[in-house]
Amino acid sequence: MTYHAGHYDVIVIGAGHAGVEAGLASARMGAKTLMLSLNLDMVAFMPCNPSIGGPAKGIVVREIDALGGEMAKVIDRNYIQMRMLNTGKGPAVQALRAQADKPMYIKDMKQILEDQENLTLRQGMVNELIVEDEVVKGVITETKAAYSAETVIVTTGTFMRGKVLMGDLEYESGPNNQRASIKLSENLEELGFELTRFKTGTPPRVNSHTIDYSKTEIQPGDDEPQHFSYETTEGITEQIPCWLTYTNEFTHEVIQDNLQLSAMYSGMKRGTGPRYCPSIEDKIVRFNDKPRHQIFLEPEGRDTEEVYVQGLSTSLPESVQHEMVKRVPGLENAEIMRAGYAIEYDAVVPTQLWPTLETKKISGLFTAGQINGTSGYEEAAAQGIMSGINAAAKVLGRDPVILDRSQAYIGVLIDDLVTKGTNEPYRLLTSRAEYRLLLRHDNADMRLTEIGHGLGLIPEARYEKFVEKKRLVEEEKKRLGKIVVKPSEAVNEIMTEASGAPLKEAVKAYDLLKRPELTYVHVDRMIESAENLPEDVKEQVGIQIKYEGYIKKANDQVARMLKMEDKKIPEDIDYDQISGIATEAIEKLKKVRPLSVGQASRISGVNPADVSILLVYIEQGNIARVAN
């Protein structure tokens, strides 16, 4: 017998990186929210690498922040090292990456959740969803608590029918020996969801006291760390370095000799692993001509000696892992504290979702994070915040929020998932974004603050600051357009210093800034200086002017794309009624049920002729409706 344990607007199952953003967003929007976690000591736990950010991912963290999410702020308070990557490249691909203090990250995030108004945090395992007439009504836990709800967000990560694999050892488990969620997975199947089986893995952790760092190269953080959140003002002064070492022929020999003992190479049929996150076994098999592979030694926190051996992800038996680690320079005497393992889990085939992350099958039910076939804390958090926003919006009777591919990496991520699906754990890469130049680290606030504010997720004070920044950027651009720089000794000295050709005739400061060799600082020195302008405004002005031509080209492409996004497909469309569309395309369209012609055109198997016919068919319907 169950007992009724309460009614909520939004219930979030899971409190990982997706769950916490979902719960916080919905509670902050004013929806009464319950968050259920298997283990309250493991809120926002990082079961794999101790880092947040990196190319594409780091920009996602900025986007989450611009929408009013939490990840950026928590990592800004709890990093042991911060680095800006790709500083030698263009502005579009620069990205922050932080090494996280894992235990502190958990502690901080838990406090945030506990302090959040409208949010109830509770320990419990959900076994079943309550569904009536294809509408979700609540959840039932294993302790027989029945919670009723308007909407439910499932963010169970890799826990669903999770199975840990290490050599020939295998057992039901979530990551890091937490309990697996078995019944919920079965329940989703009963409800008619198509599940797939993915796998991922993690390397061993070793004790820092037992590492000989003299055989490794130091990898320090930036001298002047930048931050993820637009609200962070103070950095952490004391940073901890990472260390770089390499595998060698002796390491490879151990792996090669024991390959058949690896869980993933034992011949058993296994879930699909990601190509971008291969185990050390995979690397040695697939690229056997490579004499060495990089190994990064990454501390897991300030108050722990555990060090993550990045690059040595494995499902070899524990005994072989000892032998393997010993043969890495610097780790000859290293003691493994936790062995590496592979984990297999159920994921929901994401084409079963609307772009709001609500399931098509069951109204009010959302899924977000690794359950949707992605990998990575940032990808999970991004889906989390969007599902939280949309679940709350549904309850509060507000419009759903769908970001398009030109607005955010989050838009690219979700559109890829729900339109194309994925046949391996999905990771964001900069190359997945066709409008990369528009989706920059520096302009995430310009792109999304307005939306976050509209949802009530960005406080007034911060919003006002943002509006002011925007105003200053426009004003400064205008100013530079009016100032004429004449050739003079002083000016040409700066030109020479920047290794540019001396100026021969008068040029507008604006056009001068377009020259690749000149930065805002150079130009600022040639004219009456805008001393009081904040650094981020200068940065923004510099980038917007310097890459104006490229940005314009990208914007033109976006305008064309949006035209097709604006052509909405009626919900009641019957694809079988459309003569002329190829059979394969009809099947795909019926499955994905795209919201717009633009989305339809991105489905693989739907070719341009099918799209043309669809367009004509929809227009025909519109004419008929007007006529009636």
Place this chain on the structure above:
Amino acid sequence: MMETDTITAISTPTGEGAISIVRLSGSEAIQVAAALFKGKNLHQVDSHTMHYGKIIDPDTAEAAEEVMVSVMRAPRTFTREDVVEINCHGGMVAVNRVLEIVLSQGPRLAEPGEFTKRAFLNGRIDLSQAEAVMDLIRAKTDKAMSVALKQMDGRLSGMIQKYRQSLLETVAHVEVNIDYPEYDDVEEMSHEMMRVKTKEVHAEIEELLQVAKQGKILREGLATAIIGRPNVGKSSLMNTLVQENKAIVTEVPGTTRDIIEEYVNVRGVPLRLVDTAGIRETEDIVEKIGVERSRQVLKDADLILFVLNNNDALTEEDEKLFEAIQGLEYIVIVNKTDLEQKLDLERVHELAEGKPVLTTSLIEEKGVDELETAIAETFFAGDIDTGDLTYVSNVRHIQLLRQAKQALEDAMEGIEMGMPMDIVQIDVTRTWEFLGEIIGDTASDSLIDQLFSQFCLGK
């Protein structure tokens, strides 16, 4: 997929008509035409008026064609957009030249059925006609697809694939630098490396375009093969067609064999006489180039003229040739009717399985008219004008090659300006995409596949 950009295409069927029309529709139609037109200022003429003048080739600044141009302003037009129709002399050559010049000025080649689609989308056509529009798009697209693939020179697609792979590896290299900045196994792509790579591909594309200009790769016309045993009159047939129709002979240098291709215009049907060198030199294509090669020639031919000798009984070889061309488009020509009939005509009809069988005496110039009629009929048979589509797909290739070249030049400009590599790469990727459209490969996942097969990445 843009719905408001300016499109253009040849809007008259391929044929013998006195005039052919290149139509433009869209907001820039008048602007584009005015820029190319020497005559009245088209910006200032009244709507629905026609003007005499010349089309100027912007490359050479010379007059390319004598034309009549009609200007029709929106909304009282077929598509409800600004429409310009350029009336040229009949025949494929003139109209193709005008179309190419128009395309070089920015308009996009219309998709099959696109003028009609626009007319519909802009409310010009009523509801009852909508279904027909969809059928039209489907039919034309499928046909265009199959024709495009068939017409695609194997060599061309091979070359395009090669350039694409080379660009893809370059792009993947840049991507790996971006997405895995600490991966030390691959050096940072430098401006110099990128300069070398883009220059290389640019030169290749330029050469292709040069070649395309000469009409080597992509040219209007029906690939026509003349086959038959020795001394049946293949060479006379060719000479007759050529003399009657003023052939344009193009020498194509640089190939291993000097293929001479001859273009003749038979009642408005452009014929490309394939492998005529073989016929000229030895009178026997089968003998000279071997059975395998002749099979290849046959496979690539759109039309086969199979010549038999009236004065000779059917041989085993003749029967074999009938077998070889089974299922293809062909016309049987029984030549030398001036000599005694030894050929079993009944058997010939039987073997021809309903295909036309004509009799000629090329020496006496008899039956030539009938033959030309038969060729024209073969060509114009069916609902869809294959010849037109064939040409369209070819112009499409050239246009895409031009766009690819332009994108590559943008990349090269970026390199010279010292733009960061990830910015330069945007234009290199566009080049790769344009080239992909030529061979119908637009899958965007290939880059990610390339990334993970080329490099050992990941934590």
